[in-house]
Amino acid sequence: MFSLTAFLVLLLLLGLTNGFILSPSTPSISTRMNLFGPQQAAIGRRSTRLSLFGPKQALAIERRKDEKKFEQTINGLMKKNKLSRAAAEKRYGEFLLDPDGFALRAGQKAQKEAGYKNWEDAAIGRSKNPEETAARINKFKKDSQFKALGVIAVFSAVLIGASMNHKTYTLTGIKDSPTTNPYLEFKMKQQEEELLKQKGL
Numbered sequence: 001m002f003s004l005t006a007f008l009v010l011l012l013l014l015g016l017t018n019g020f021i022l023s024p025s026t027p028s029i030s031t032r033m034n035l036f037g038p039q040q041a042a043i044g045r046r047s048t049r050l051s052l053f054g055p056k057q058a059l060a061i062e063r064r065k066d067e068k069k070f071e072q073t074i075n076g077l078m079k080k081n082k083l084s085r086a087a088a089e090k091r092y093g094e095f096l097l098d099p100d101g102f103a104l105r106a107g108q109k110a111q112k113e114a115g116y117k118n119w120e121d122a123a124i125g126r127s128k129n130p131e132e133t134a135a136r137i138n139k140f141k142k143d144s145q146f147k148a149l150g151v152i153a154v155f156s157a158v159l160i161g162a163s164m165n166h167k168t169y170t171l172t173g174i175k176d177s178p179t180t181n182p183y184l185e186f187k188m189k190q191q192e193e194e195l196l197k198q199k200g201l
Helices: 004-017 029-033 038-048 055-065 067-081 085-097 099-114 119-126 130-164 182-199
Strands: 167-170 173-176
Touching: 055 067, 055 085, 067 085, 085 099, 099 119, 119 130, 130 167
Parallel strands: none
Antiparallel strands: 167 173
């Protein structure tokens, strides 16, 4: 018989494989929990933090570092994207503040403008051989799920085996788990003593 803890961990792990976390196409937990979508979640996060350091400050620091390079970058943005100077500076400041987020937002915007639902559709639609790309994506998803299930199965087997052998794995080593509940034994002993006292023995 395995312990309640092992059973609960097993249930939790099985719940995780049910497309909640391990599916690559599912949105992140923070996106799911926001009722208004990912853009509103990002806006909400931005508005709650202190605005001590923003795009304007990042832009000012970059300008002080190397003014020639800064001017070249701004002029390049103005020519390439046909932006005004203020718009180019704003865009460059947003990039300097959060390069990864800037790239992700730009990618999402480009996907929406092209009419793609998600990254999978975009990758398939932009590839030279859509069937091959779709097959590779599906293979990757299946392989990832099988690997995850394998890890969960091994972890669950170790937990169940440990609980069946009454062993507890800790950072300091393997210890024997008590086969009975010491608190329950103490309470039962107290009750027996009270019964004996009541009977006058």
